[in-house]
Amino acid sequence: MLGVAAPTPYDLRFRLLGIPVRVHPLFWLVMAVLSGGENHLPKVLIFIGCAFLSILVHEYGHGLVSRFYGYPPAEIVLFWMGGYCACDLGRQRPSQRLAVLAAGPGSGFLLLGVVFLVGQLFFGISFSDDLELIRTMLGLSSGRNLSMAYFMLPETVRSIFWVLTAINLMWGLLNLLPILPLDGGRITEILLTMFSPRQGMRWAHVVSLLTAGVLALVFFRWNQTGAGIWFAYFAFQNYQVLQTLHQAAKYGLIEDDADWWKR
Structure with missing residues (x-):
């Protein structure tokens, strides 16, 4: 998400x-x-592990x-805040690239389903509790409707359940947002390029710029400074790419169609 990580002597490696x-x-x-969890080591370790x-x-x-x-x-x-899989997407057909990109978030949602299943089988957490937890994380509920089975969980188990749900749901x-370089942005780029090979990449960066810019403003208005800065960074990153594409077209390095938005 934030560039390629150069190897270091301190990397953890396994296969x-x-x-x-x-x-x-x-x-x-x-x-x-x-x-x-600056002053709570178990909380830090649980979050890192999840x-x-x-x-x-x-x-x-x-x-x-x-x-x-x-x-x-x-x-x-x-x-950094995520990771990347060094796949050669350029050699794959568009349908294959779409499947590869969608498989990332899809795997996370599948893991979330496994977490809910374990909660039901071993800890008595009902499906209604799962839905209430999702609604709470999306800001649609206060969480008051969670059953006693959830609150009776050992603190460590409850923390793991909450963090795994939050990460795999929210992240x-x-x-999936249509913002490059996120998976949703790359999916959007492929779809738009299939529709218009000439302008698809430009359109994808425009969509990314607008989406990230609007979300940055929304989060700043909600006093969520961290999220606002993050989306503002994405907006600026896509703006820079659009400027680069424009300059390249100006000097004849690529074809340009600056009036596409008027059509």
């Missing part, structure tokens, strides 16, 4: 299901900061589907 995995040390640091599992599952979704189509990934890297939905 799982035939795919090499590398975890950059900044991943652990950023996850510890995002945990919000984030590691969730993001790894997400990237394996990309990697396994890519390998299914005959393009095994070079490696999976966990870095999954975030990743």
